[in-house]
Amino acid sequence: MPQPSTGFGEELRKRRLEAGLSLTALSGSVHYSKAQLSKVERGLKAPSRDLARLCDAVLGAGGALLSLLAPETTDPPVDPAPGFVHEEDWIMRLSPDGPNTFQPLSRRDAIGAGAASLMAWRSDSAGPASPAAGAEMVEASRSLFTHYRRLGQTVAPGLLLPVLIAQTHTLRELSAHCDNNTRRHLLALGSRYAEYVGWLVQETGDERAALWWTQRAVDLAAAGGDRALAGYALVRRALITLYRDDAKQTVALARHAQSRALPPRIRGLAAQREAQGHALAGDRLACLDALDRARALLSLQDEGTDEPVIGTMHLPDPVGMVTGWCLVDLGQPREAGEELDRQLALVSGDAVRTQVRYGVRRALAYASAGEIDHACDLAAPLLDGVEAVGSATVTTDLRRLARALARHANHSSVRRLGPRLGTLSRPSTI
Secondary structure: OOOOOHHHHHHHHHHHHHOOHHHHHHHHHHHHOOHHHHHHOOOOOOOOOOHHHHHHHHHOOOOHHHHHOOOOOOOOOOOOOOOOOOEEEEEEOOOOOOOEEEEEEEEHHHHHHOOOEEOOOOOOOOOOOOOOHHHHHHHHHHHHHHHHHHHHOOOHHHHHHHHHHHHHHHHHHHHHOOOOOHEEEEEEEHHHHHHHHHHHHHHOOOOHHHHOOOOOOHHHHHHOOOHHHHHHHHHHHHHHHOOOOOHHHHHHHHHHOOOOOHHHHHHHHHHHHHHHHHHHHOOOHHHHHHHHHHHHHHOOOOOOOOOOOOOOOOOOOOOHHHHHHHHHHHHHHHHHHHHHHHHHOOOOOHHHHOOOOOHHHHHHHHHHHOOOHHHHHHHHHHHHHHHOOHHHHHHHHHHHHHHHHHOOOOOHHHHHHHHHHHEEEOOOOO
């Protein structure tokens, strides 16, 4: 829980008075009660990060107020270059009634565990594959990958992970028995599968396993001669620090991924992530500059690859959507809501996970702007999708929305929405 901060309260009062605003006027701008603002200024009540964002923006503090808040997480920093894990077996436990768990084990641990209760994929005795068989596997797996990504928009991660993990393993093992050209394609495609597994695992809330799978993607790509995916791995790690509200490390990781040696798409995605980090810190100018760079880079076409696109395939205008996302964290909720209105109108209705992710943030934007009934109207039809896709990252914004609406508990729309919103916003439901 945030702790009361005399330093923050004093700085808030100083900047409010310099701006010529009364407590009543500031209350009307940030949609927090005058009594609550008074307690924050006197150091009697801790400011939430959302309140600090709004006050920072209204008073033109450029992140100075946000910088006075203590970090909300004590999680260790995300290592930008974790060591490779060698000689591992990929083990899946399958139970008769359906549940399954995946874990990497060292070969010594795998032998010690015994084979009776484990399904361990090994193909040491497999013979060589013909070029035709390898090419057929590449084409079939590439087509399946597109279907899996579409299916991932409508179902919980746990339903897809077993088949995706099995497919990744199959591509890796088959690559050892093919000619060099086919091997390169199999490993490249396997790296895309592994990267997608990492994303879905993060959606379950398991950061450590998400990083493990991201590193497997890097290993597979490098084995096939593609060193660029290591740059995208930094973008993925920056997503973890973003959800930890760690602006500094998010920006650092994203900048590290913008080496000129990397393809334009990876650099563009990294610039988008950098913008989100600057938004967390309240630095509007740096955020907009990074968004401009992202748009320029993503307009360029990467050459020399026919592998599935890295990053989202469901956003017609990814920079526009990320702009709306950033405006929420920059304390400009009304502008954020309007931008997200425009962007969500472009997203296919079949892309449920995408609609939910950005739809919840749009509802949060309007709630922060004081449009409580509209926020509830936007959030209500999303809740079935929230439950279906089971996303730990979406739940982060859902909790923020629940807190924003709780300040207006007497609204009839909040009373109707509140019980189910409260249930779905608990981490244990994911």
